[in-house]
Amino acid sequence: MxxxxxxxxxxxxxxxxxxxxxxxxxxxxxxxxxxxxxxxxxxxxxxxxxxxxxxxxxxxxxxxxxxxxxxxxxxxxxxxxxxxxxxxxxxxxxxxxxxxxxxxxxxxxxxxxxxxxxxxxxxDDVVLGLIKKTNNEQFAWDSYRRFIQMYGGVVLGMKPASKDDVDPFEEIMDHLKDKRGIKLDTQFTIQDLKDLVYDFKDAVRKQTGHSFPxxxxxxxxxxxxxxxxxxxxxxxxxxxxxxxxxxxxxxxxxxxxxVYGNMGNNSGTGVCFTRDAGTGENVFNGEYLINAQGEDVVAGVRTPQQITKLGSQRWAELAKIDEADRLENYPSLEELMPSIFEELNGYQQILENHYRDMQDMEFTMQDGKLWVLQTRNGKRTGAAMVKIAVDLLKEGKINEKEALLRLQPTKLDELLHPVFDPKALKRAHVIAQGLPASPGAATGKIVFFADEASKFKNSILVRIETSPEDLEGMNVAKGILTARGGMTSHAAVVARGMGKCCISGAGALNINYKTRTFTIDGHEYHEGDWISLNGSTGNIFEGKVETVEPELSGEFAEIMDLANKYAIMKVRTNADTPKDAKVARNFGAQGIGLTRTEHMFFEVDRIKAMREMILADTVKGRKQALEDLLPMQRSDFEGIFEAMDGLPVTIRLLDPPLHEFVPHQLATQKELADEMHISLQAVKNKVAELEEFNPMLGHRGCRLGNTYPEITETQTRAIIEAALNLKARGIICNPEIMVPLVGTVKEFEMQENIIRSTASKIFEERQDSIEYLVGTMIEIPRAALMADKIAEKADFFSFGTNDLTQMTFGYSRDDAGKFLPVYIEKGILKVDPFEVLDQEGVGQLIKMGTERGRSVKPQLKVGICGEHGGEPSSVEFCYNTGMDYVSCSPYRVPIARLVSAQAAIKEAMR
Missing domain, CATH: 3.30.1490.20 (ATP-grasp fold, A domain)
Structure with missing residues (x-):
């Protein structure tokens, strides 16, 4: 060059x-x-x-x-x-x-x-010169009116006054079309175009106060x-x-x-792709228009025609147009201008071979001469992305490492969740926007209460915000929509774990539980009305939008096998049920990095025993209630261990404050008092006693276990007995018991002593034993600072980045939605730190904690179990920090696996 x-x-x-x-x-x-x-x-x-x-x-x-x-x-x-x-x-x-x-x-x-x-x-002078130069008056005046329209809108600000108004230039053209009884721009006469130029300039003068330059x-x-x-x-x-x-x-x-595509019937313009951007199929395809400029193809003013004969026939079949009609009215470029098509076909092959990737090209034909205006790596669906990478690899155009690096990790989501039918989506009406908290598509009837989610066969649970008590209803609903909360709110985290479509933080929703309605911009929606959610974009649609289940291609498995070949850091999952564990294992999870035991207590048959334990005034009373919970929790662990046969399973002991488990509604409180044969006032007093000003910093995590050691004893017994039961059936268990919210070494030591003494008792009772680990969740800044001391006792660290981010920034992740969007808009923050790991601040605590822990115990196992464990840039940070694994929601496992491989490849290239 x-x-x-x-x-x-x-x-x-x-x-x-x-x-x-x-x-x-x-x-x-x-x-x-x-x-x-x-x-x-x-x-x-x-x-x-x-x-x-x-x-x-x-x-x-x-x-x-x-x-x-x-x-x-x-x-x-x-x-x-x-x-x-x-x-x-x-x-x-x-x-x-x-x-x-x-x-x-x-x-x-x-x-x-x-x-x-x-x-x-x-x-006005140039248009006359262009007429003489081209001997094409229609073309010259058409180009002039297009220029005024584009320049007026882009440079001079000639825009609609509001979203309900019409573009001022379009309004003028529509008026002329109505007057002349025509529909298409190409039907304007030369005099029409001259009139439009005059009227356009007059409109500019009136709206801007200045003449058109x-x-x-x-x-x-x-x-x-x-x-x-x-x-x-x-x-x-x-x-x-x-x-x-x-x-x-x-x-x-x-x-x-x-160069001009609107010089007559020997000119035109189009867009083409070297492969199918929707499916990845290796077929040249695209659309064109005769006697048009580039924006005409995109704007959809006229129906574009297909470039290839095959594409034209496929389009005609879908449009139910017979072959004779197609050939007469919608011929392909291949059929209409075969020499131009052959030239274009040659260029697309040259460009794909040169760039070694699918290309998106724009072209213009001016009076029989072909010009290429642009090429770029074409945007594509997740399915097409995977297929194209695998096909290019098999064709020898790229190598294995390039195939992996070509993939955009987040687009794998499209392969794992239901999606809207593209045709239906074109007709859908967006009524509001929220945060794309959990990808996928969902359509259903509005319900406002979790216990009524099954009222309709397909329901969308709409809440101001969700709580653990809503878990069952969230599981039943097709999708979840909340007015408050961020990307790591309860609704977002739980929905992602379920693989459930969720939109959070839709602030435009004004929800009224009493009337069972919500309003958006004055429009009221009632229980039973259909709405649809796009959890990948945050768009909320009015009415029913049809969804389709994605099909996992064979290429997807090939890419995942390739990722395994190059990945060094392992990928685990966050799973609270055997079902979640099985889903994650099918996606290639290499263990469980977080099982949240509190989620097991909210089912109807368990919440009663849990509440009895909380309301008990004595250790004996608490132990009796915990005895009722023991077999239930043991059964849960058995199911999870079985699903993860041979793989490590990290189980976090009870973490949330007890007030989350008690009823807060009067009717439920009365029902509990009757069941326990105590007064309603006693229940009310206990609920009031448990209420905390700041539960995040209150009586929770290891503080609960150290205050009420019988809780830790019971949970340890459930874990160890479940593992021994499965061992007897020939199933290998690798339990890792995790102590949450440790801030001091003594807090961990006390919990560790309870766990190990309980395990020893069980081994003696059963005359059998298993290997197990006891570690901690690093989620308090002080724990990261004291990591070398804690590591003397702990077998592993798992960074809980949701809470670590919350405490480091001093932001409540459930309330930060009120100011984080403004902070990002004003550049105070580049991204939401609950969505993308803050590597400058929180990341330094993680690095420090890892280095200090391994300075005492070089082989210390270190991982991450916050929601950042499935976000690509955060996963890459974890690899560069030297973590053994990341853990994320089941449906984000393939993303993390791909990023783990990409990070290793990038390191090798440095």
Whole structure:
């Protein structure tokens, strides 16, 4: 490749098989600019142009418009001259005019998020020159009206006044179509187009108070600044936040010579893919329109046609169009323009072979000549992502490590959860947005109370927030929607563990339990009304949206086997039931990193015994109630151990404060008093006694076990006896008993003594024994600081990052939703620390705790069991910290397995 000038420049030229940059310079030139340069170098016909770098966008945000224009003015003028020389025409010349396009180009693909202006350089003189040059009056006036419309909207701010209003330019066109009795833009006459140009300019003058700019250079600078501004537009900011892209990246600006797809029936435009973006099938596909410009294909104003004959026939079959009608009205590009198709087909093969990945291309045919406007690695579904990676590997285009590194871990979610039917989704109406707490799709009738979730065959449980008492109803419901709470709220964590679709923190919901309604923007929804949830996006839809079960392809298993080959750090699961354990094992979990024993106590037949234990005034009374719970909990552990035959199982002793288990509603309190033959007042007094100002910092975790040692004794007996029972059946058990919320060495020592003395008694009673470990959950900052002392006693550490994050930041994870979105919007925080591990703060405590623990006990087993254990960047951090394993919800196990492999590969490449 021939380099035209110094790479330190702010503007980079491309064209005529020469370019300043290449595809490795995406951070500087943006993905579009880097690929345009690369395509020029390998001989693809690309309209000449230049790229203003992403760094200039950053400079613009710091210095402002005038200063940045002064910085790049000379280079831009020189680059326009270079295009003029290549195309043989002049910018702004009324006899032989050059028109240009101005497009954004971030380092990652952000389709539709930022702005584009086409046909820039038009004015009343240039349009006449274009008519003489092309001898095509229809085309020239159509290009002029398109330019005013795009420039007016993007640069001059001619937008609808509100979401209920119509775009001012569309309103003018609709009025003219009604007057003329036509439906399509292509049906406008030359006089219609002249009238539209006049009316558009008049609308600009009335709304902005200024005439439409006629100087091409004024137009160009306005468009460049508008693209920079669009980097911080609402759409782009939302998209960046959704994908975690930093605001400081900025966008490049790409200016290219215009080529025209709207010059008549020998011209056109389209978008194509080297493989099917939905399924991953190795078939060339795409859509095109004759006599159109690029936005026409995307906007859906006209029905686009298929590029290949096979694609056209498949489309016609779905649309129930017979072959004769298809050939006459919807011929494929392959059939209509076979030579153009062959040329395009050749380029798509060259580009996929060159980039060694599926490509998304845009092209224009101008009067029979083919131009390629853009290529990029195509966006694809999770299923297509996996299939394409495996197919490229088998085709020898990439190696095993590249196949794994090509995969976007979070997109594996799409393979594991129900999804909405794409056709139904197009018709669905979004009524509100919440946090995408647990992926998948769910549709059902609204219920407001957990114990009524089974009222309908398909229900959506709608709560202000959920509590452990709602567990059974959450399990019954198809999906869960809460008005409060974040990504690690009770609803979010439990739903992910169940593989259940959940949206949390939907603040627009105003829920009224008394009337069994919720309102959004004044619209009222009642119990029994249908709603649908997209747990992958946080969108809440009105009515019933059909879902489909995803199919796990054979390629998925191949990718998981490949991940196992390269992964070093193991992946366990958080599972509280045998069902969850089996699901996780099927997904490849290598053990259980967290079993929360409190979740076992909320079922109807157990909560009574638990409440009796809490209400007992004596040790004897508590032990009697715990005796009733013992066989139930022992049975649960047996089921979990059996599901994890031969794999380690970490069981956390009782963690939440006791007030969570007692009834808070008067009717339930009265029912409990009657069952226990005590007064209602006694129940009320106990509930009041257990109430805490800050339960997170109160009587919970190891504090409970040390205050009421009989609780720890009973739980230890259930664990050890369950393991011995299964040992007698030939099933191997590896229990790891975890003490929660330790802050001092003495707290752990006291619990360890209870556990080991209880285990010894059981071994003596049964004349048999098993190997087991006793460790602790590091979730208090002091525990991380004292890790070397604790490690002298503990067999393992498991970092509980949900609570560690809460205590380190001083944020309540159930209340932080009130300010975290504002913090992220204002840049105080880059991401939600309950969703993505805070490596700068919380991460340093984890590193310190791991290093101090292993300084005393080098072989100390260390893992993580917070929800961060399934978030890709957090998993990679855990690998780099030297953890033995991460543990996450069952449905996030494949994600963590993939990231574990990717982290090991990246380390080997460093």
């Amino acid at each position: 021939e380099l035209i000038h110094d790479v330190k420049a702010r503007v980079f030229k491309f064209g005529n098989k020469k370019a300043d940059g290449n595809s490795s310079m995406k951070n500087l030139l943006g993905g579009k600019g880097a690929n345009l340069a690369e395509m020029c170098a390998i001989g693809i016909p690309v309209p000449p142009g230049f790229t203003i770098t992403t760094e200039v966008c950053t400079e613009y945000n710091l210095l402002g418009k005038e200063a940045v224009i002064e910085l790049i003015k000379e280079e831009v003028e020189d680059s326009i001259a270079n295009i003029e020389s290549s195309m043989g025409c002049t910018f702004g010349d009324k006899y032989n005019p050059l028109l240009v396009s101005v497009r954004s180009g971030a380092r990652v693909s952000m389709p539709g998020m930022m702005d584009t202006v086409l046909n820039l350089g038009m004015n 006629t100087d091409p250079w004024e137009q160009l600078w306005g468009a460049i600044i508008a693209v920079f501004n669009s980097w911080n537009g609402d759409r782009a900011v939302y998209y960046r936040n959704m994908h975690g892209y930093p605001a400081e990246w900025g966008t490049a600006v790409n200016i290219q010579a215009m």
